[in-house]
Amino acid sequence: MSKFTPAYHGALKMEDTSKFKFTPASNAGHPGPLGIQKGDKKFTPSIRGMEGRSHLNHDGYSLTWWKDNSFFKHDAMLVSAYYGMKMAWNFREKYRIPRKDFVFVADSGGFQALTQGVREEPINILKWQERNADIGFMLDIPPLDPVSLGPVNDFDFFKKCADQSHRNCDIMTRNRENEEFKFYGVLQGSKEKELDYWYKGLEEFDLDGMSLSHKPPNDPMQIALLGAYAKSKGIKNIHVLLGTGFETTPIIIYESRYFDFLTFDSSSYGVGAQLMKYNIPNSKNAIHFGRKYDGKTKELPCNCPVCSVITIEDLQKGGSVPGALMSLHNLYIYIQRVEYLKTIEDAEEFMTYAKQTHSKKTIRALEFLRHFEEHGFEAAYRRYFRKGRKLSEAFR
Numbered sequence: 536m537s538k539f540t541p542a543y544h545g546a547l548k549m550e551d552t553s554k555f556k557f558t559p560a561s562n563a564g565h566p567g568p569l570g571i572q573k574g575d576k577k578f579t580p581s582i583r584g585m586e587g588r589s590h591l592n593h594d595g596y597s598l599t600w601w602k603d604n605s606f607f608k609h610d611a612m613l614v615s616a617y618y619g620m621k622m623a624w625n626f627r628e629k630y631r632i633p634r635k636d637f638v639f640v641a642d643s644g645g646f647q648a649l650t651q652g653v654r655e656e657p658i659n660i661l662k663w664q665e666r667n668a669d670i671g672f673m674l675d676i677p678p679l680d681p682v683s684l685g686p687v688n689d690f691d692f693f694k695k696c697a698d699q700s701h702r703n704c705d706i707m708t709r710n711r712e713n714e715e716f717k718f719y720g721v722l723q724g725s726k727e728k729e730l731d732y733w734y735k736g737l738e739e740f741d742l743d744g745m746s747l748s749h750k751p752p753n754d755p756m757q758i759a760l761l762g763a764y765a766k767s768k769g770i771k772n773i774h775v776l777l778g779t780g781f782e783t784t785p786i787i788i789y790e791s792r793y794f795d796f797l798t799f800d801s802s803s804y805g806v807g808a809q810l811m812k813y814n815i816p817n818s819k820n821a822i823h824f825g826r827k828y829d830g831k832t833k834e835l836p837c838n839c840p841v842c843s844v845i846t847i848e849d850l851q852k853g854g855s856v857p858g859a860l861m862s863l864h865n866l867y868i869y870i871q872r873v874e875y876l877k878t879i880e881d882a883e884e885f886m887t888y889a890k891q892t893h894s895k896k897t898i899r900a901l902e903f904l905r906h907f908e909e910h911g912f913e914a915a916y917r918r919y920f921r922k923g924r925k926l927s928e929a930f931r
Protein backbone atom coordinates (compact mmCIF):
# COMPACT_ATOMS: atom_id res chain seq x y z
CA MET A 536 0.00 0.00 0.00
CA SER A 537 1.35 3.38 -0.86
CA LYS A 538 -0.18 6.77 -0.81
CA PHE A 539 0.97 9.96 -2.43
CA THR A 540 0.57 12.86 -0.02
CA PRO A 541 1.23 16.10 -1.92
CA ALA A 542 2.78 18.76 0.32
CA TYR A 543 0.89 22.02 0.40
CA HIS A 544 3.17 25.00 1.00
CA GLY A 545 0.59 27.61 0.38
CA ALA A 546 2.56 28.84 -2.63
CA LEU A 547 1.34 26.22 -5.08
CA LYS A 548 -0.55 27.85 -7.89
CA MET A 549 -2.98 25.44 -9.41
CA GLU A 550 -2.99 27.24 -12.75
CA ASP A 551 0.63 26.19 -13.25
CA THR A 552 -0.55 22.67 -13.88
CA SER A 553 -2.94 23.72 -16.60
CA LYS A 554 -0.36 23.39 -19.37
CA PHE A 555 -0.20 19.65 -18.76
CA LYS A 556 -3.86 19.30 -19.58
CA PHE A 557 -5.16 18.32 -22.94
CA THR A 558 -6.63 21.23 -24.82
CA PRO A 559 -7.93 20.21 -28.21
CA ALA A 560 -6.58 22.52 -30.89
CA SER A 561 -9.27 24.69 -32.36
CA ASN A 562 -9.35 27.11 -35.23
CA ALA A 563 -12.30 29.01 -33.85
CA GLY A 564 -11.93 32.72 -34.42
CA HIS A 565 -8.77 32.46 -36.50
CA PRO A 566 -8.72 34.16 -39.88
CA GLY A 567 -8.04 32.80 -43.33
CA PRO A 568 -8.50 29.48 -45.10
CA LEU A 569 -8.27 26.54 -42.68
CA GLY A 570 -8.16 29.15 -39.95
CA ILE A 571 -4.41 29.51 -40.28
CA GLN A 572 -2.38 32.11 -38.45
CA LYS A 573 1.37 32.42 -38.12
CA GLY A 574 3.08 29.70 -36.16
CA ASP A 575 0.04 27.44 -36.19
CA LYS A 576 0.90 23.79 -35.94
CA LYS A 577 -1.24 20.73 -36.14
CA PHE A 578 -0.62 17.07 -35.53
CA THR A 579 -2.40 15.05 -38.23
CA PRO A 580 -2.52 11.43 -37.02
CA SER A 581 -2.31 9.02 -39.92
CA ILE A 582 -5.62 7.22 -40.07
CA ARG A 583 -4.37 4.06 -41.70
CA GLY A 584 -6.29 1.06 -40.35
CA MET A 585 -8.48 3.20 -38.10
CA GLU A 586 -11.12 3.95 -40.71
CA GLY A 587 -12.24 0.30 -40.60
CA ARG A 588 -13.11 0.74 -36.92
CA SER A 589 -15.02 3.94 -37.37
CA HIS A 590 -18.33 2.09 -37.02
CA LEU A 591 -17.27 0.26 -33.83
CA ASN A 592 -18.23 1.35 -30.33
CA HIS A 593 -17.23 0.62 -26.77
CA ASP A 594 -19.73 1.45 -24.01
CA GLY A 595 -21.38 3.91 -26.40
CA TYR A 596 -18.08 5.60 -27.28
CA SER A 597 -16.98 5.75 -30.91
CA LEU A 598 -13.47 4.40 -31.58
CA THR A 599 -12.54 7.50 -33.58
CA TRP A 600 -11.37 11.02 -32.68
CA TRP A 601 -13.77 12.96 -34.87
CA LYS A 602 -17.32 12.05 -33.84
CA ASP A 603 -19.60 13.53 -31.22
CA ASN A 604 -19.43 10.34 -29.15
CA SER A 605 -15.64 9.88 -29.42
CA PHE A 606 -13.71 9.49 -26.13
CA PHE A 607 -11.98 12.77 -27.03
CA LYS A 608 -11.81 14.91 -30.12
CA HIS A 609 -8.87 15.91 -32.25
CA ASP A 610 -9.32 18.09 -35.29
CA ALA A 611 -6.92 16.69 -37.88
CA MET A 612 -5.84 13.56 -39.73
CA LEU A 613 -3.68 12.33 -42.57
CA VAL A 614 -4.69 9.71 -45.11
CA SER A 615 -2.54 8.33 -47.87
CA ALA A 616 -4.47 8.74 -51.12
CA TYR A 617 -3.04 5.42 -52.20
CA TYR A 618 -5.05 3.68 -49.46
CA GLY A 619 -7.91 6.12 -49.34
CA MET A 620 -8.77 5.55 -52.99
CA LYS A 621 -9.12 1.83 -52.35
CA MET A 622 -11.43 2.45 -49.39
CA ALA A 623 -13.86 4.91 -50.96
CA TRP A 624 -14.04 7.69 -53.54
CA ASN A 625 -16.22 9.66 -51.09
CA PHE A 626 -13.93 8.80 -48.17
CA ARG A 627 -14.70 11.90 -46.12
CA GLU A 628 -18.46 11.36 -46.17
CA LYS A 629 -18.27 7.62 -45.82
CA TYR A 630 -16.27 7.82 -42.57
CA ARG A 631 -18.16 10.92 -41.44
CA ILE A 632 -15.06 13.07 -41.12
CA PRO A 633 -16.06 16.68 -40.45
CA ARG A 634 -15.50 19.38 -43.06
CA LYS A 635 -15.71 22.28 -40.65
CA ASP A 636 -12.91 23.15 -38.19
CA PHE A 637 -11.00 20.07 -39.24
CA VAL A 638 -7.82 19.61 -41.29
CA PHE A 639 -7.71 16.60 -43.58
CA VAL A 640 -4.28 16.03 -45.15
CA ALA A 641 -3.86 13.59 -48.06
CA ASP A 642 -0.43 12.18 -48.73
CA SER A 643 -0.02 10.93 -52.29
CA GLY A 644 1.27 7.43 -51.62
CA GLY A 645 4.62 7.66 -53.42
CA PHE A 646 6.17 5.54 -50.70
CA GLN A 647 3.45 2.90 -50.97
CA ALA A 648 3.82 2.89 -54.75
CA LEU A 649 7.54 2.22 -54.25
CA THR A 650 7.10 -0.55 -51.69
CA GLN A 651 4.26 -2.29 -53.47
CA GLY A 652 5.39 -1.67 -57.02
CA VAL A 653 2.00 -0.32 -58.07
CA ARG A 654 1.78 2.91 -60.01
CA GLU A 655 -1.19 5.19 -59.60
CA GLU A 656 -1.91 7.98 -62.05
CA PRO A 657 -1.05 11.43 -60.64
CA ILE A 658 -4.35 12.85 -61.95
CA ASN A 659 -6.42 10.20 -60.14
CA ILE A 660 -4.57 10.94 -56.93
CA LEU A 661 -5.17 14.66 -57.34
CA LYS A 662 -8.88 14.16 -58.01
CA TRP A 663 -9.28 12.00 -54.91
CA GLN A 664 -7.35 14.58 -52.87
CA GLU A 665 -9.45 17.46 -54.17
CA ARG A 666 -12.62 15.49 -53.48
CA ASN A 667 -11.71 14.68 -49.87
CA ALA A 668 -8.83 16.68 -48.47
CA ASP A 669 -7.98 20.24 -47.42
CA ILE A 670 -4.28 19.75 -48.19
CA GLY A 671 -2.76 17.23 -50.61
CA PHE A 672 0.79 16.37 -51.69
CA MET A 673 2.26 15.78 -55.12
CA LEU A 674 3.07 12.22 -56.10
CA ASP A 675 6.81 11.98 -55.52
CA ILE A 676 9.16 9.14 -56.41
CA PRO A 677 11.18 8.54 -53.24
CA PRO A 678 14.91 8.27 -54.03
CA LEU A 679 15.22 5.00 -52.17
CA ASP A 680 16.40 1.53 -52.95
CA PRO A 681 13.15 -0.34 -53.72
CA VAL A 682 14.42 -3.44 -51.90
CA SER A 683 16.11 -2.14 -48.74
CA LEU A 684 14.09 1.14 -48.68
CA GLY A 685 17.35 2.80 -47.62
CA PRO A 686 18.87 5.86 -49.33
CA VAL A 687 20.92 5.18 -52.45
CA ASN A 688 24.26 6.95 -52.54
CA ASP A 689 23.98 7.60 -56.27
CA PHE A 690 23.30 11.15 -57.42
CA ASP A 691 22.27 10.05 -60.93
CA PHE A 692 19.59 7.81 -59.46
CA PHE A 693 18.51 10.65 -57.17
CA LYS A 694 18.18 12.96 -60.19
CA LYS A 695 16.03 10.43 -62.07
CA CYS A 696 13.63 10.19 -59.12
CA ALA A 697 13.57 13.99 -58.88
CA ASP A 698 12.90 14.46 -62.61
CA GLN A 699 10.00 12.01 -62.57
CA SER A 700 8.61 13.69 -59.44
CA HIS A 701 8.81 17.08 -61.15
CA ARG A 702 6.85 15.71 -64.12
CA ASN A 703 4.18 14.42 -61.74
CA CYS A 704 4.02 17.80 -60.05
CA ASP A 705 3.59 19.48 -63.44
CA ILE A 706 0.69 17.17 -64.35
CA MET A 707 -0.99 17.67 -60.98
CA THR A 708 -0.66 21.46 -60.81
CA ARG A 709 -2.01 21.80 -64.37
CA ASN A 710 -5.10 19.77 -63.48
CA ARG A 711 -6.09 21.52 -60.28
CA GLU A 712 -9.77 22.48 -60.14
CA ASN A 713 -10.71 22.99 -56.50
CA GLU A 714 -9.71 26.48 -55.35
CA GLU A 715 -10.22 25.77 -51.67
CA PHE A 716 -7.84 22.84 -51.79
CA LYS A 717 -4.15 23.45 -50.93
CA PHE A 718 -1.54 21.63 -52.97
CA TYR A 719 1.96 21.01 -51.57
CA GLY A 720 5.14 19.85 -53.26
CA VAL A 721 7.26 17.15 -51.64
CA LEU A 722 10.93 17.81 -50.88
CA GLN A 723 13.40 14.93 -50.76
CA GLY A 724 17.15 14.90 -50.10
CA SER A 725 19.52 14.61 -47.17
CA LYS A 726 22.41 16.78 -48.47
CA GLU A 727 22.47 20.35 -49.75
CA LYS A 728 23.34 19.21 -53.29
CA GLU A 729 20.32 16.89 -53.40
CA LEU A 730 17.96 19.41 -51.83
CA ASP A 731 19.05 22.08 -54.32
CA TYR A 732 18.45 19.81 -57.30
CA TRP A 733 15.06 18.63 -56.07
CA TYR A 734 13.89 22.07 -55.01
CA LYS A 735 15.01 23.85 -58.19
CA GLY A 736 12.73 21.61 -60.26
CA LEU A 737 9.73 22.57 -58.11
CA GLU A 738 10.28 26.33 -58.12
CA GLU A 739 8.35 26.93 -61.34
CA PHE A 740 5.10 25.48 -59.98
CA ASP A 741 2.38 27.27 -58.12
CA LEU A 742 2.48 25.46 -54.77
CA ASP A 743 0.78 26.32 -51.47
CA GLY A 744 3.44 24.65 -49.35
CA MET A 745 5.97 21.86 -49.10
CA SER A 746 5.90 18.46 -47.50
CA LEU A 747 9.32 17.51 -46.11
CA SER A 748 10.36 13.90 -46.47
CA HIS A 749 13.32 13.06 -44.24
CA LYS A 750 15.65 10.13 -44.61
CA PRO A 751 15.82 8.56 -42.14
CA PRO A 752 12.54 9.95 -40.77
CA ASN A 753 13.51 9.61 -37.10
CA ASP A 754 16.72 11.65 -37.35
CA PRO A 755 16.42 15.01 -35.51
CA MET A 756 19.31 16.47 -37.56
CA GLN A 757 17.49 15.74 -40.83
CA ILE A 758 14.25 17.25 -39.50
CA ALA A 759 16.20 20.38 -38.57
CA LEU A 760 18.07 20.45 -41.89
CA LEU A 761 14.97 20.34 -44.09
CA GLY A 762 13.12 22.77 -41.84
CA ALA A 763 15.95 25.32 -42.09
CA TYR A 764 16.22 24.73 -45.84
CA ALA A 765 12.50 25.33 -46.35
CA LYS A 766 12.69 28.50 -44.27
CA SER A 767 15.72 29.74 -46.23
CA LYS A 768 13.69 29.33 -49.45
CA GLY A 769 10.83 31.40 -48.06
CA ILE A 770 8.32 28.53 -47.93
CA LYS A 771 5.36 29.51 -45.75
CA ASN A 772 3.53 26.24 -45.09
CA ILE A 773 5.11 22.86 -44.46
CA HIS A 774 4.20 19.34 -43.53
CA VAL A 775 6.71 17.05 -41.81
CA LEU A 776 6.17 13.49 -42.98
CA LEU A 777 6.40 10.74 -40.38
CA GLY A 778 8.38 12.74 -37.89
CA THR A 779 6.97 11.83 -34.55
CA GLY A 780 9.62 9.85 -32.73
CA PHE A 781 10.37 10.90 -29.15
CA GLU A 782 13.51 12.74 -30.28
CA THR A 783 12.05 14.39 -33.38
CA THR A 784 8.82 15.90 -32.03
CA PRO A 785 10.59 18.74 -30.13
CA ILE A 786 12.48 19.75 -33.29
CA ILE A 787 9.26 19.88 -35.29
CA ILE A 788 7.53 21.98 -32.66
CA TYR A 789 10.55 24.28 -32.34
CA GLU A 790 10.87 24.92 -36.07
CA SER A 791 7.15 25.60 -36.44
CA ARG A 792 8.05 29.21 -35.50
CA TYR A 793 9.53 29.63 -39.00
CA PHE A 794 6.28 28.98 -40.82
CA ASP A 795 2.71 30.16 -41.07
CA PHE A 796 1.32 26.67 -40.80
CA LEU A 797 3.05 23.42 -39.95
CA THR A 798 1.43 20.01 -39.93
CA PHE A 799 3.08 16.70 -39.07
CA ASP A 800 1.88 13.15 -38.93
CA SER A 801 2.47 9.87 -37.21
CA SER A 802 1.10 6.41 -37.38
CA SER A 803 3.12 5.24 -34.37
CA TYR A 804 0.15 5.46 -32.01
CA GLY A 805 -1.23 2.60 -34.14
CA VAL A 806 1.26 0.13 -32.63
CA GLY A 807 -1.42 -0.22 -29.98
CA ALA A 808 -3.54 -2.02 -32.50
CA GLN A 809 -0.78 -3.90 -34.29
CA LEU A 810 1.46 -4.98 -31.40
CA MET A 811 -0.96 -4.47 -28.49
CA LYS A 812 1.56 -2.02 -27.06
CA TYR A 813 0.23 0.41 -24.49
CA ASN A 814 2.50 3.43 -24.03
CA ILE A 815 2.99 4.52 -20.42
CA PRO A 816 2.38 8.26 -19.98
CA ASN A 817 5.54 10.40 -19.43
CA SER A 818 7.78 7.48 -20.19
CA LYS A 819 9.41 5.77 -23.15
CA ASN A 820 8.21 2.40 -21.82
CA ALA A 821 5.17 0.36 -22.77
CA ILE A 822 3.06 -2.52 -21.44
CA HIS A 823 2.15 -5.36 -23.74
CA PHE A 824 -1.38 -6.63 -23.66
CA GLY A 825 -2.86 -9.38 -25.77
CA ARG A 826 -0.90 -12.64 -25.83
CA LYS A 827 2.24 -11.00 -24.44
CA TYR A 828 0.48 -9.71 -21.30
CA ASP A 829 2.40 -10.86 -18.21
CA GLY A 830 -0.50 -10.32 -15.81
CA LYS A 831 1.60 -8.08 -13.53
CA THR A 832 -0.20 -4.83 -14.26
CA LYS A 833 -3.43 -4.73 -12.26
CA GLU A 834 -4.59 -1.23 -13.07
CA LEU A 835 -4.06 1.00 -16.09
CA PRO A 836 -1.46 3.65 -15.20
CA CYS A 837 -3.39 6.45 -16.85
CA ASN A 838 -6.52 8.52 -16.36
CA CYS A 839 -7.02 9.76 -19.90
CA PRO A 840 -10.58 9.85 -21.33
CA VAL A 841 -10.13 6.30 -22.64
CA CYS A 842 -8.46 4.69 -19.61
CA SER A 843 -10.86 6.28 -17.16
CA VAL A 844 -13.65 4.31 -18.86
CA ILE A 845 -12.04 0.98 -19.70
CA THR A 846 -10.44 -1.81 -17.66
CA ILE A 847 -7.55 -4.19 -18.32
CA GLU A 848 -10.13 -6.89 -19.09
CA ASP A 849 -11.42 -4.72 -21.96
CA LEU A 850 -7.90 -4.78 -23.43
CA GLN A 851 -7.69 -8.56 -23.14
CA LYS A 852 -10.83 -9.37 -25.10
CA GLY A 853 -10.67 -10.64 -28.67
CA GLY A 854 -11.58 -8.77 -31.82
CA SER A 855 -10.36 -5.39 -32.98
CA VAL A 856 -11.81 -3.26 -30.16
CA PRO A 857 -8.92 -3.74 -27.65
CA GLY A 858 -6.31 -2.66 -30.21
CA ALA A 859 -8.38 0.37 -31.17
CA LEU A 860 -8.82 1.38 -27.51
CA MET A 861 -5.09 1.11 -26.94
CA SER A 862 -4.33 3.16 -30.06
CA LEU A 863 -6.67 5.89 -28.87
CA HIS A 864 -4.96 5.97 -25.46
CA ASN A 865 -1.54 6.15 -27.22
CA LEU A 866 -2.85 8.90 -29.47
CA TYR A 867 -4.19 10.88 -26.54
CA ILE A 868 -0.95 10.84 -24.59
CA TYR A 869 0.97 11.79 -27.73
CA ILE A 870 -1.34 14.76 -28.32
CA GLN A 871 -0.83 15.75 -24.69
CA ARG A 872 2.93 15.75 -25.19
CA VAL A 873 2.58 17.91 -28.31
CA GLU A 874 0.34 20.32 -26.41
CA TYR A 875 2.95 20.56 -23.67
CA LEU A 876 5.78 21.24 -26.14
CA LYS A 877 3.66 23.93 -27.76
CA THR A 878 3.64 25.86 -24.49
CA ILE A 879 7.45 26.26 -24.48
CA GLU A 880 7.76 29.29 -26.69
CA ASP A 881 11.01 30.85 -25.61
CA ALA A 882 14.04 29.47 -27.49
CA GLU A 883 16.27 29.40 -24.38
CA GLU A 884 13.62 27.61 -22.40
CA PHE A 885 13.24 25.11 -25.21
CA MET A 886 16.95 24.34 -25.08
CA THR A 887 16.85 23.89 -21.31
CA TYR A 888 13.95 21.49 -21.66
CA ALA A 889 15.73 19.48 -24.39
CA LYS A 890 18.91 19.22 -22.33
CA GLN A 891 16.98 17.69 -19.44
CA THR A 892 15.17 15.02 -21.40
CA HIS A 893 16.65 14.49 -24.84
CA SER A 894 19.55 12.90 -26.68
CA LYS A 895 22.72 14.68 -27.77
CA LYS A 896 21.53 14.53 -31.36
CA THR A 897 18.32 16.38 -30.55
CA ILE A 898 20.24 19.06 -28.67
CA ARG A 899 22.66 19.34 -31.58
CA ALA A 900 19.74 19.72 -33.98
CA LEU A 901 18.46 22.61 -31.87
CA GLU A 902 21.94 24.16 -31.83
CA PHE A 903 22.02 23.90 -35.62
CA LEU A 904 18.70 25.73 -35.82
CA ARG A 905 19.89 28.47 -33.45
CA HIS A 906 23.04 28.87 -35.57
CA PHE A 907 20.88 29.00 -38.69
CA GLU A 908 18.75 31.75 -37.13
CA GLU A 909 21.83 33.86 -36.43
CA HIS A 910 24.10 33.17 -39.39
CA GLY A 911 21.90 31.82 -42.20
CA PHE A 912 21.63 28.47 -43.91
CA GLU A 913 25.04 28.30 -45.62
CA ALA A 914 27.02 28.97 -42.47
CA ALA A 915 24.97 26.57 -40.37
CA TYR A 916 25.18 23.85 -43.00
CA ARG A 917 28.93 24.22 -43.29
CA ARG A 918 29.37 24.01 -39.55
CA TYR A 919 27.02 21.13 -38.79
CA PHE A 920 26.79 18.98 -41.92
CA ARG A 921 29.96 19.20 -43.97
CA LYS A 922 32.34 16.27 -43.46
CA GLY A 923 35.36 18.53 -42.91
CA ARG A 924 33.85 19.69 -39.65
CA LYS A 925 34.08 16.25 -38.05
CA LEU A 926 37.73 15.99 -38.95
CA SER A 927 38.61 19.32 -37.39
CA GLU A 928 36.64 18.39 -34.29
CA ALA A 929 38.65 15.20 -33.93
CA PHE A 930 41.84 17.26 -33.51
CA ARG A 931 40.53 19.60 -30.88
Ligand SMILES: [Zn+2]
Pocket residue numbers: 837838839840841842843864865867
Ligand atom coordinates in the same frame (compact mmCIF):
# COMPACT_ATOMS: atom_id res chain seq x y z
ZN1 LIG B 1 -4.92 6.40 -21.16
